[in-house]
Amino acid sequence: xxxxxxxxxxxxxxxxxxxxxxxxxxxxxxxxxxxxxxxxxxxxxxxxxxxxxxxxxxxxxxxxxxxxxxxxxxxxxxxxxxxxxxxxxxxxxxxxxxxxxxxxxxxxxxxxxxxxxxxxxxxxxxxxxxxxxxxxxxxxxxxxxxxxxxxxxxxxxxxxxxxxxxxxxxxxxxxxxxxxxxxxxxxxxxxxxxxxxxxxxxxxxxxxxxxxxxxxxxxxxxxxxxxxxxxxxxxxxxxxxxxxxxxxxxxxxxxxxxxxxxxxxxxxxxxxxxxxxxxxxxxxxxxxxxxxxxxxxxxxxxxxxxxxxxxxxxxxxxxxxxxxxxxxxxxxxxxxxxxxxxxxxxxxxxxxxxxxxxxxxxxxxxxxxxxxxxxxxxxxxxxxxxxxxxxxxxxxxxxxxxxxxxxxxxxxx
Numbered sequence: 001x002x003x004x005x006x007x008x009x010x011x012x013x014x015x016x017x018x019x020x021x022x023x024x025x026x027x028x029x030x031x032x033x034x035x036x037x038x039x040x041x042x043x044x045x046x047x048x049x050x051x052x053x054x055x056x057x058x059x060x061x062x063x064x065x066x067x068x069x070x071x072x073x074x075x076x077x078x079x080x081x082x083x084x085x086x087x088x089x090x091x092x093x094x095x096x097x098x099x100x101x102x103x104x105x106x107x108x109x110x111x112x113x114x115x116x117x118x119x120x121x122x123x124x125x126x127x128x129x130x131x132x133x134x135x136x137x138x139x140x141x142x143x144x145x146x147x148x149x150x151x152x153x154x155x156x157x158x159x160x161x162x163x164x165x166x167x168x169x170x171x172x173x174x175x176x177x178x179x180x181x182x183x184x185x186x187x188x189x190x191x192x193x194x195x196x197x198x199x200x201x202x203x204x205x206x207x208x209x210x211x212x213x214x215x216x217x218x219x220x221x222x223x224x225x226x227x228x229x230x231x232x233x234x235x236x237x238x239x240x241x242x243x244x245x246x247x248x249x250x251x252x253x254x255x256x257x258x259x260x261x262x263x264x265x266x267x268x269x270x271x272x273x274x275x276x277x278x279x280x281x282x283x284x285x286x287x288x289x290x291x292x293x294x295x296x297x298x299x300x301x302x303x304x305x306x307x308x309x310x311x312x313x314x315x316x317x318x319x320x321x322x323x324x325x326x327x328x329x330x331x332x333x334x335x336x337x338x339x340x341x342x343x344x345x346x347x348x349x350x351x352x353x354x355x356x357x358x359x360x361x362x363x364x365x366x367x368x369x370x371x372x373x374x375x376x377x378x379x380x381x382x383x384x385x386x387x388x389x390x391x392x393x394x395x396x397x398x399x400x401x402x403x404x405x406x407x408x409x410x411x412x413x
Contacts, residue, residue, distance in 0.1 A: 043101040046317045051093040058314040061087040061102035063323050068104045069166050075100040085402040107166045117215050119208035122180050126212055127152055127173040129165060136227035137170040143234030144192040148175040155324040159398040167405050174212055177204045193239035206246060229408050233396040244269045251408055256394050258288045264295035270305035270411045274400050277312050280354055281394035305412035311399055313392040315349035321383050334371040335383060342368050355387040
């Protein structure tokens with residue numbers, strides 16, 4: 001009898017033990033595992049997706065209407081952003097889900113005044129706009145081979161102008177003497193602004209800027225004491241630093257041009273350099289980027305306010321080519337899919353190569369790019385420009401508009 005009870009007891013304990021062990025195993029199997037990826041949600045913009053902790057994540061605002069400027073990103077994680085007021089910015093992915101909302105601001109549309117003003121020896125095309133409450137005038141300067149009309153018709157420059165005017169800056173756009181003449185006047189093989197000779201009495205480009213400025217002063221449109229600034233791209237960037245130095249402008253800004261060591265060693269004008277990380281222009285490239293940084297450091301060491309920024313490459317997104325409104329979102333998505341199907345995008349949707357590679361592929365493989373090849377020449381140019389911007393090549397860009405306007409307004413304060 002005792003043995004029977006003992007065996008029953010052992011059996012019960014065994015069942016309890018097995019049940020306990022099964023319970024432990026089940027608990028272990030349902031314990032959540034740590035994740036290394038989190039969600040990015042973008043409202044009024046692009047960049048949604050799942051990203052790993054530590055990834056570089058780019059976000060972009062939706063396309064802006066002609067009466068809008070980008071205002072700021074809104075969200076609880078704004079300190080993450082490299083620049084919360086730029087339409088395109090980036091951040092390092094944290095170990096949590098994040099949401100950013102792009103906000104825009106409506107602006108009053110404006111129309112540039114187009115005219116011709118007599119310079120030293122030629123009628124110069126001049127575009128201008130003067131807000132009623134202007135606080136300064138900014139000269140916008142084209143690059144090698146360009147002209148005033150190129151700036152007026154460039155979408156990136158249009159966004160810059162819109163931001164400047166919204167911040168109560170007047171703008172004046174003209175062009176180099178060589179561009180107006182259509183002749184390489186100094187025999188250097190290029191049509192562009194010339195910094196030499198370094199004086200205001202024999203250098204026709206410096207003289208023309210002075211004449212145009214005095215024309216507006218004499219009309220009463222531009223107060224003689226109003227602050228003056230310049231922003232230039234490429235050769236226009238080099239000319240911007242020289243122009244702002246020789247005429248003692250309040251600031252000068254150079255996009256994709258390093259300026260020169262002579263100017264950096266002698267100017268008293270605050271200068272900002274906005275470069276492109278993968279600039280493929282033979283006159284700039286990695287050496288030019290390094291020279292710009294060195295010039296920035298020279299200025300800073302001399303006690304002259306200077307800023308240096310470099311634009312990083314960014315992934316493509318399907319709506320990228322619809323930014324200026326000339327290409328629909330449906331077309332843009334189709335263009336993106338053609339580029340991706342041909343193998344131009346890596347696993348993270350960064351473009352492999354440069355815009356010229358796409359142009360060659362479109363010519364040699366027309367059947368692979370039916371939508372892109374069906375665009376007008378102007379639309380195709382816009383596509384290649386957006387590719388250049390995404391890879392951070394030699395191209396005027398609007399990604400640092402607010403940064404530039406802050407420099408004009410406050411310099412290094």
